[in-house]
Amino acid sequence: MxxxxxxxxRYLAGxxxxxxxxxxxxxxxxxxxxxxxxxxxxxxxxxxRAQHGETDLLMLGTAVHPEHPTWRDSDVxxxxxxAATPAELxxxxxxxxxxxxxxxxxxxxxxxxxxxACGLRPVFYLRSGTxxxxxxxxxxxxxxxxxxxxxxxxxxxxxxxxxxxxPAGRTPLTGVQMMLPNHRLSTDDAVVTRFWPSAPLPTVDPxxxxxxxxxxxxxxxxxxxxxxxxxxxxxGGYDSRALLAAAWPVRRRLRYLTVVDVATPSHDASIPLRLxxxxxxxxxxxxxxxxxxxxxxxxxxxxxQVWRDPNQHRDVAFSAALGTTALIANASEVVRxxxxxxxxxxxxISAELLSEYHGWAxxxxxxxxxxxxxxxxxxxxxxxxxxxxxxxxxxxxWGALSAISMELQVxxxxxxxxxxxxxxGLGTPVTSRKHPWLLHRRIVEILAPQISTIPYNATTxxxxxxxxxxxxxxxxxxxxxxxxxxDLTYR
Numbered sequence: 001m002x003x004x005x006x007x008x009x010r011y012l013a014g015x016x017x018x019x020x021x022x023x024x025x026x027x028x029x030x031x032x033x034x035x036x037x038x039x040x041x042x043x044x045x046x047x048x049r050a051q052h053g054e055t056d057l058l059m060l061g062t063a064v065h066p067e068h069p070t071w072r073d074s075d076v077x078x079x080x081x082x083a084a085t086p087a088e089l090x091x092x093x094x095x096x097x098x099x100x101x102x103x104x105x106x107x108x109x110x111x112x113x114x115x116x117a118c119g120l121r122p123v124f125y126l127r128s129g130t131x132x133x134x135x136x137x138x139x140x141x142x143x144x145x146x147x148x149x150x151x152x153x154x155x156x157x158x159x160x161x162x163x164x165x166x167p168a169g170r171t172p173l174t175g176v177q178m179m180l181p182n183h184r185l186s187t188d189d190a191v192v193t194r195f196w197p198s199a200p201l202p203t204v205d206p207x208x209x210x211x212x213x214x215x216x217x218x219x220x221x222x223x224x225x226x227x228x229x230x231x232x233x234x235x236g237g238y239d240s241r242a243l244l245a246a247a248w249p250v251r252r253r254l255r256y257l258t259v260v261d262v263a264t265p266s267h268d269a270s271i272p273l274r275l276x277x278x279x280x281x282x283x284x285x286x287x288x289x290x291x292x293x294x295x296x297x298x299x300x301x302x303x304x305q306v307w308r309d310p311n312q313h314r315d316v317a318f319s320a321a322l323g324t325t326a327l328i329a330n331a332s333e334v335v336r337x338x339x340x341x342x343x344x345x346x347x348x349i350s351a352e353l354l355s356e357y358h359g360w361a362x363x364x365x366x367x368x369x370x371x372x373x374x375x376x377x378x379x380x381x382x383x384x385x386x387x388x389x390x391x392x393x394x395x396x397x398w399g400a401l402s403a404i405s406m407e408l409q410v411x412x413x414x415x416x417x418x419x420x421x422x423x424x425g426l427g428t429p430v431t432s433r434k435h436p437w438l439l440h441r442r443i444v445e446i447l448a449p450q451i452s453t454i455p456y457n458a459t460t461x462x463x464x465x466x467x468x469x470x471x472x473x474x475x476x477x478x479x480x481x482x483x484x485x486x487d488l489t490y491r
Contacts, residue, residue: 009044012302014121014407015136016041016060016101023144034058034103035111037134037187044411048073052081054107055089061121063098066219066418069226086112086184090195093117097220097418099403101136110188117419118331118391119181120412122400124304126176127190134185137404138176139304147173153365157306160366162359165398166306168369173304180373181396194376196419201382204427210442212424217246218447220415221327229324231255231410234283236271236457238336238440239329243415244275245447255324256281259317261288267459274454288317299405307401318409326406330399331391331416335425336437338390343434349374349385358393387426 012027022031022038030041034056041047041060048059063076071079076096083089089104093114099121102114113134115123126133126141133145141147153172157163169178179185182196204212221243224230232247234240234256247254258272269285276283291313299312318326337343339357346353351370352362360366373393377385399414406412416422425439432439445452 013044018134020131048077050077050081055081056105058103061100063096064223066216069223094419110186113185118417119396120403123179137304138171138173160360167366168373170369180392197381206428206432209424209428214443214446216421221246231321231324232327234272236267239332245444248448256283286317286320288314303401321410326410326412328414330414334391337434339386341435343430
């Protein structure tokens with residue numbers, strides 16, 4: 001580890017290790033206990049404790065309640081502590097947005113561990129003999145719990161055709177797995193159990209859903225603005241537009257950041273400028289330069305070498321939002337038919353197909369991982385497996401590790417990371433969730449009609465590009481990414 005890392009207060013920001021004993025780490029310097037677990041955490045990671053009757057809770061991270069924008073983390077946790085059973089707690093947590101890990105003990109029952117709705121503050125776990133170890137990324141389990149990296153598996157991610165993360169929560173470390181969203185972990189036996197979905201998904205009228213989701217998004221954003229400075233990472237797309245619309249009444253109290261480089265689509269620069277002019281926003285453009293090998297190495301280290309991304313060199317530019325909470329739109333695409341934008345999913349969802357979607361082609365390791373994941377998908381819930389796959393295996397893995405990488409520069413928070421919001425959206429017909437994403441358009445119309453007429457993800461230049469053959473567009477995109485400084489040009 002370099003001297004710069006040892007003196008950089010953002011290195012391992014927001015991360016933790018929990019196990020049978022506290023660990024010694026140059027960056028994780030705070031210690032606390034919960035039941036039989038000893039936690040060692042980074043000083044930037046918020047910790048909140050609450051007890052009520054026989055319920056004892058410890059939260060790492062932060063959460064907001066959209067119906068109670070004045071609540072702090074302590075208020076949220078005291079409200080959760082009123083739950084008398086795990087089932088009651090799980091139902092109550094659905095209302096929250098946040099990025100947190102929750103340790104729960106109710107009476108004499110085994111302590112449980114939960115993540116936020118999309119697992120954006122991840123939990124990796126290892127059972128070593130009679131010891132249970134948990135950590136925010138697998139490299140910490142390698143360093144402090146003796147986890148071993150399988151020399152045959154380790155190269156698979158970099159060797160995969162288009163993979164940017166390991167499949168279905170697997171890792172190249174023997175015995176180390178990631179707890180996927182919608183699951184809980186028992187600390188007594190290290191058994192991970194799915195708790196959602198457990199019943200058919202209620203159908204929701206698109207207008208009712210749009211009104212409800214708009215109300216939730218506004219409540220979440222207003223809660224965050226009350227807590228401190230906020231920056232919206234603004235692009236030309238649907239998701240960040242919805243965040244801006246949610247913030248519209250207080251928009252001038254926020255900051256806005258658009259990161260660009262030579263690979264940035266033209267609409268992701270021109271549309272934020274139009275939005276800034278329409279709303280008189282404090283918009284800052286930040287030019288992203290090619291990242292140094294040291295910066296890229298730090299990203300690999302803090303994500304445990306189980307994540308990569310063609311645009312990861314842009315993360316350094318997010319330091320322009322340091323000192324604020326950066327609002328990202330991860331999780332929004334859960335309700336946007338991410339893998340079947342036209343609204344017509346494949347008739348059969350196989351492990352082989354998911355491996356292809358994941359960028360691992362027909363790799364046997366990935367296929368076996370997705371076979372195991374598919375076997376645990378409940379039937380008869382009304383949720384399409386591709387939507388659940390995107391929620392758990394895409395956002396819950398790639399999105400979670402992306403947030404960890406961002407945390408080297410800034411604290412990140414996705415207002416879409418709310419189970420009630422996502423369930424509401426998934427309950428609408430596919431016709432409102434597929435391209436051209438009428439549900440998201442309607443949310444913006446409800447919250448800020450002033451910006452609903454500005455195009456999404458499109459300029460005249462965008463239309464001209466569609467006239468080019470697909471192989472030509474792909475080659476140009478790769479050349480632009482290489483020029484921008486990405487050493488990953490596979491997508």
